Amino acid sequence: MGAIATAAPPIEARGLVKRYGELTAVDHVDLTVEAGTVYGYLGPNGAGKTTSLRMLLGLIRPDEGAARLFGRDPLLEGAAALDGVAGFVEAPRFYPYLSGRRNLELMAALDGGDAAERIDAALETVGLAHRDSDKVKGYSHGMKQRLGIGAALLRDPRLLLLDEPTTGLDPAGMRDMRELVRRLAADGITVLLSSHLMGEVEELCDRVAIVRSGRVIYEGELDALLHRASGQAQGWRLRTTDDQAAWDVCSYRPGLTSLASGRDGLTFAADEREVAQLSLALARRDIAIVALVPAAASLEQLFFELTEGEEAA
Ligand SMILES: Nc1ncnc2c1ncn2[C@@H]1O[C@H](COP(=O)(O)OP(=O)(O)OP(=O)(O)O)[C@@H](O)[C@H]1O
Numbered sequence: 003m004g005a006i007a008t009a010a011p012p013i014e015a016r017g018l019v020k021r022y023g024e025l026t027a028v029d030h031v032d033l034t035v036e037a038g039t040v041y042g043y044l045g046p047n048g049a050g051k052t053t054s055l056r057m058l059l060g061l062i063r064p065d066e067g068a069a070r071l072f073g074r075d076p077l078l079e080g081a082a083a084l085d086g087v088a089g090f091v092e093a094p095r096f097y098p099y100l101s102g103r104r105n106l107e108l109m110a111a112l113d114g115g116d117a118a119e120r121i122d123a124a125l126e127t128v129g130l131a132h133r134d135s136d137k138v139k140g141y142s143h144g145m146k147q148r149l150g151i152g153a154a155l156l157r158d159p160r161l162l163l164l165d166e167p168t169t170g171l172d173p174a175g176m177r178d179m180r181e182l183v184r185r186l187a188a189d190g191i192t193v194l195l196s197s198h199l200m201g202e203v204e205e206l207c208d209r210v211a212i213v214r215s216g217r218v219i220y221e222g223e224l225d226a227l228l229h230r231a232s233g234q235a236q237g238w239r240l241r242t243t244d245d246q247a248a249w250d251v252c253s254y255r256p257g258l259t260s261l262a263s264g265r266d267g268l269t270f271a272a273d274e275r276e277v278a279q280l281s282l283a284l285a286r287r288d289i290a291i292v293a294l295v296p297a298a299a300s301l302e303q304l305f306f307e308l309t310e311g312e313e314a315a
C-alpha cells in the first residue's frame with residue numbers, strides 16, 4: 003500500500019459534484035495533478051474554484067465523486083491523508099492580536115513533529131522575518147497572504163493548494179507572490195493554484211483546467227492552449243475621425259467578427275491581414291484612424307470566449 007501511495011499523483015479527483023440546493027457549484031470535475039507541476043485552476047467569479055479546493059482539502063464532502071491526495075482520500079483517512087499537503091482557501095485565518103511568529107508557533111504546536119523548527123525558515127521564505135513580532139492585525143493584505151503560505155510551509159508540504167493567492171494584492175504584491183510560488187515550485191513542491199487571471203496562469207503554470215459554471219471546459223498543457231489561442235482572431239479597439247462611418251465599413255467586412263460599439267470607439271476581432279485591409283478601406287472612405295490597438299492578448303480573449311460564450315448545450 004505504501005508503494006502505491008507514493009506512486010500516486012498528488013491530486014486525483016474523479017467526478018466531483020457539489021450542489022447547493024438548485025445550484026450545482028461543482029459539476030463532475032475530474033482532475034489529475036502530476037508531481038512537479040504548477041497547475042492552474044482558472045475560472046471567473048463563481049465558477050466553483052473555492053468549492054473544488056475545499057473538497058480536495060476534505061473541508062466539505064462532495065455529493066458525488068471522490069478526491070485522492072497522493073492516493074489517499076481525505077474523507078476516509080482524515081488528517082493522515084493530508085500528510086505532506088498544505089494550503090488555504092479564500093484567505094488564511096490568524097489570531098489578529100498575536101504576532102505573526104506567535105501564530106506560527108501555535109500552528110506548529112498543533113501540527114507537532116518538527117514544524118516548530120521550520121518557523122524561522124518559513125518566515126524568511128515569505129519575506130516576513132523582519133515583521134515577525136508585529137501583530138497580524140497590523141499586517142497588510144499581502145503580508146497576511148504571505149503569512150498564510152508561511153503557515154503552509156510549516157507542514158513541509160509536497161503539495162500546496164492556493165486559492166487565488168494574488169487576489170486583492172497590488173501589482174508589486176502580485177509580483178512578489180508569483181515569485182514566491184515560482185520559488186516553491188523550483189524547490190519541488192507541486193502547486194495547485196486557482197486564479198481568475200489568464201495572464202497569471204500563463205506566467206506561472208505548466209498545465210491548466212479552465213472552469214465555468216462548475217464544469218471543466220478545457221484541460222491541458224498551457225502550450226497547447228497557447229497554440230490554440232494563436233489561431234484565434236485577435237481582438238482590437240478602433241477609434242476614427244468618424245466612428246459612425248467606420249461602423250458601416252466594418253459591418254460589411256466578412257473577415258471581421260464580434261463588432262461592437264462603445265464609449266471608446268469600436269471593438270472587433272480579426273486577424274492581422276484583415277486589419278490591414280480594413281485600414282485601407284477606411285482610408286478610401288476618408289476616415290482617418292486615431293487609434294487601432296490590440297484589445298486583449300489572444301490567450302485572454304480565448305479565455306473570455308470559453309468562459310463567457312453561450313451556455314453549452
Ligand atoms: N456554502 C455555500 N452555500 C451556498 N452556495 C454556495 C456555497 N459555497 C459556494 N456556493 C455557490 O457556489 C458557486 C461557486 O462558488 P465558489 O466560491 O466555489 O466560486 P469561485 O470560483 O471560488 O468564485 P470566486 O472567484 O468569486 O472566489 C457560487 O455560485 C456560490 O454562490
Ligand SMILES: [Mg+2]
Pocket residue numbers: 051052053092165166
Ligand atoms: Mg473563490
